[in-house]
Amino acid sequence: MSDFHFVRREQIHEGWSEDRKYRAIEEDGTRYLLRISPIEQYERKQAEFRMMEQAAALGIPMCLPLEFGACDEGVYSVQSWIDGVGAREAIHELSDTEQYVYGLEAGRILRKIHSLPVPGMDSGAAGEGQPEVDEDSSRRAASPECDGKSARESALGKKGNRADVSGGKVLEDWETRFGRKMDRKIKKYRECPLQYEGGENFIRYIEENRHLLKGRPQGYQHGDYHIGNMMLDREGRLQVIDFNRFDFGDPWEEFNRIVWCAQASPLFASGMVNGYFDGRVPEEFWRLLALYIVSNTLSSLPWAVPFGQEEVDTMRSQAAEVLSWYDNMSKVVPSWYFEGYYLQYIDGIPYKLKEPFDFSFLGRYGRVFRVFDDQDSGNICFGMRKGEKRYFVKFAGAPTQRGSVAPAEAVKRLEAAGVLYRELRHENLIPLEEGWEAGGGFALVFQWAEGDCMGRMYPETHRRFMALSLERRRKVFGDILDFLEHVASRQYVAIDFYDGSILYDFDKGKTYICDIDFFRKQPCVNDMGRMWGSSLFQSPEEYRLGAVLDEVTNVYTAGAFAFALFGGYARSRDRWQLDETLFTVAARAVEADRGLRQQSIRQFREEWEEAYRGFVPLL
Numbered sequence: 001m002s003d004f005h006f007v008r009r010e011q012i013h014e015g016w017s018e019d020r021k022y023r024a025i026e027e028d029g030t031r032y033l034l035r036i037s038p039i040e041q042y043e044r045k046q047a048e049f050r051m052m053e054q055a056a057a058l059g060i061p062m063c064l065p066l067e068f069g070a071c072d073e074g075v076y077s078v079q080s081w082i083d084g085v086g087a088r089e090a091i092h093e094l095s096d097t098e099q100y101v102y103g104l105e106a107g108r109i110l111r112k113i114h115s116l117p118v119p120g121m122d123s124g125a126a127g128e129g130q131p132e133v134d135e136d137s138s139r140r141a142a143s144p145e146c147d148g149k150s151a152r153e154s155a156l157g158k159k160g161n162r163a164d165v166s167g168g169k170v171l172e173d174w175e176t177r178f179g180r181k182m183d184r185k186i187k188k189y190r191e192c193p194l195q196y197e198g199g200e201n202f203i204r205y206i207e208e209n210r211h212l213l214k215g216r217p218q219g220y221q222h223g224d225y226h227i228g229n230m231m232l233d234r235e236g237r238l239q240v241i242d243f244n245r246f247d248f249g250d251p252w253e254e255f256n257r258i259v260w261c262a263q264a265s266p267l268f269a270s271g272m273v274n275g276y277f278d279g280r281v282p283e284e285f286w287r288l289l290a291l292y293i294v295s296n297t298l299s300s301l302p303w304a305v306p307f308g309q310e311e312v313d314t315m316r317s318q319a320a321e322v323l324s325w326y327d328n329m330s331k332v333v334p335s336w337y338f339e340g341y342y343l344q345y346i347d348g349i350p351y352k353l354k355e356p357f358d359f360s361f362l363g364r365y366g367r368v369f370r371v372f373d374d375q376d377s378g379n380i381c382f383g384m385r386k387g388e389k390r391y392f393v394k395f396a397g398a399p400t401q402r403g404s405v406a407p408a409e410a411v412k413r414l415e416a417a418g419v420l421y422r423e424l425r426h427e428n429l430i431p432l433e434e435g436w437e438a439g440g441g442f443a444l445v446f447q448w449a450e451g452d453c454m455g456r457m458y459p460e461t462h463r464r465f466m467a468l469s470l471e472r473r474r475k476v477f478g479d480i481l482d483f484l485e486h487v488a489s490r491q492y493v494a495i496d497f498y499d500g501s502i503l504y505d506f507d508k509g510k511t512y513i514c515d516i517d518f519f520r521k522q523p524c525v526n527d528m529g530r531m532w533g534s535s536l537f538q539s540p541e542e543y544r545l546g547a548v549l550d551e552v553t554n555v556y557t558a559g560a561f562a563f564a565l566f567g568g569y570a571r572s573r574d575r576w577q578l579d580e581t582l583f584t585v586a587a588r589a590v591e592a593d594r595g596l597r598q599q600s601i602r603q604f605r606e607e608w609e610e611a612y613r614g615f616v617p618l619l
Helices: 039-057 087-093 096-113 174-191 199-213 251-264 266-276 283-307 309-325 360-365 407-423 459-466 470-489 551-566 580-589 601-613
Strands: 006-012 020-026 031-037 065-071 074-080 084-086 219-221 230-233 238-240 247-249 342-346 349-353 367-372 379-386 389-396 432-438 441-447 502-505 510-513
Touching: 006 031, 031 039, 039 065, 039 074, 084 087, 087 096, 087 230, 087 251, 087 459, 096 238, 096 251, 096 266, 096 342, 096 349, 174 199, 174 247, 174 283, 199 283, 199 309, 219 251, 247 251, 251 266, 251 283, 251 309, 283 309, 349 367, 360 379, 360 389, 389 407, 407 432, 407 441, 470 502, 470 510, 470 551, 470 601, 551 580, 551 601, 580 601
Parallel strands: none
Antiparallel strands: 006 020, 020 031, 031 074, 065 074, 084 230, 219 247, 230 238, 342 349, 367 379, 379 389, 389 441, 432 441, 502 510
16 A cells, blocks of 8 residues: 555646546645656656666655555656746746756756666657647646555566566667658658748758768756756745656757757747757757757647647747747757846855856855846846844945946946935935945945735746735835925936846835936036937936926936836836826826926926825725
8 A cells, every 4th residue: 555645635737648647645734746647657657767866866856756556546646846927927927047047957958868778679669659849847746545565566567577677678779760860750741731931941941951960969857857846845946846747868858848948948949958058059959959959840740630620720920930030941050049147146145247257255244145137237246144134235346247338437426326326315215334345346335125026027036026016006106206306406317227236125014216327417418419218207308318307307307217117118108007187197208308397396296196195096
């Protein structure tokens, strides 16, 4: 009997696997993944379980295989449960660096998987007969209990011998095996009533490059290795799931599903290639990868036809994308590929630079718990923890990856920003602790402000911010107007003031303002043409060289914030969540003609508050 005794099991309906999958729960609340397959698949499933055991022994982060056996419902396996989120769903919430670093890890994991020894096997012993396209065996599965024979009791096959993954057969050479597969795919495509636009380019590439298969080695394959079959656990570690389509073949063929990785995140896909090859990608790999992707893409259309127009449209779109990546198969390195960042780590956290830089001086403020390295200002920022205190350190002088100015210029600007934070001190502006020269550059140290950012560059916190109640958003807007009025009283213009400058602490109900580095003292004129900032918050004069920039410019910014907070950024009545009178006040503020706007923040605020007194929210 099974060593597990589940009190409840909840079926999982995601993915394309034919297995029945459950979240299986024991009496103490421990969760497991239970997979049940038809009894006819006993030998294949036992081989799958054995290979998973070998993968787990290598330290592959995965659902650990715990028990295998037969029961009344069929063949079952019990695996450890991974608590987390699908990598494909989570990837867009991550910074560019995080996406790339997870890709590197996925590539290194795959290289380790390919190190498993391969038992002899012919082409029919595993993997054959599966659908050519398995678009999404992607999300976490889980399985309930099945009482039956334990793994030890079930290790014997039907003939009483330990089930051999190989069946004692010898693998056919890869050129013959995969060449036959490509011939079959070409035949199915030509017989298909539908065709791709540019599909002949796929066939031409196959015929011109099939010789690359000669002499290719064969190894163990996960069989469906892509971002959809990966998770991020609660500790943020990458985990690989769904080994049920395991196979044996050219290890590089395993990259044929990188199409889905590239569609989700080109940085992740690039990291996967670079991680696998440790940054030294051979030319032959690119030629073979194109061959394997083309082969899969060619067969996707006839596969999709029985499933209806939606699947057909998906495969047509994917084929067009592949042709675009490879410039109609005239190039072998796909356009999504990125050669990678120079990465450094501090206190275990990765960040990207153009070249090495020593940040050891940061130890003065404790340990780093977060890095912000995507700024185009030339700054790099760190969240620091020292005892019970937390700090936000903004540093200029390092060779940042996205910096649009030289480090020396970034230092000059950050030193000037220190003056701004002192002169514009305000209850909603993040407090500046000190500015100091360090590491050949300059650092500003702020008290850490806990909050979610309004900026759309952080999708997860942006969604939470925009889900604030109408009353809370009204309070945020009032704080913004109060700060802009304070800025005007100090004779400054708020340049580069946009949604990314606004944080909200949900627990305290407090608005924080940050990133005022480019505010300017009046009198001020546009000496750049296109000024710093977000186009959704910039007035016409912030695009016009020689134009006057003053408080009327910031009236435009205030109106833009009104539409962002109460109109979903759209300046239309259809999206506006307040009444007509308030819409009119906001619309006046964003007039292109400066003379038609309110002429001060105070005037805008008085009109807004007068209109709001007459507003009756819909319940």
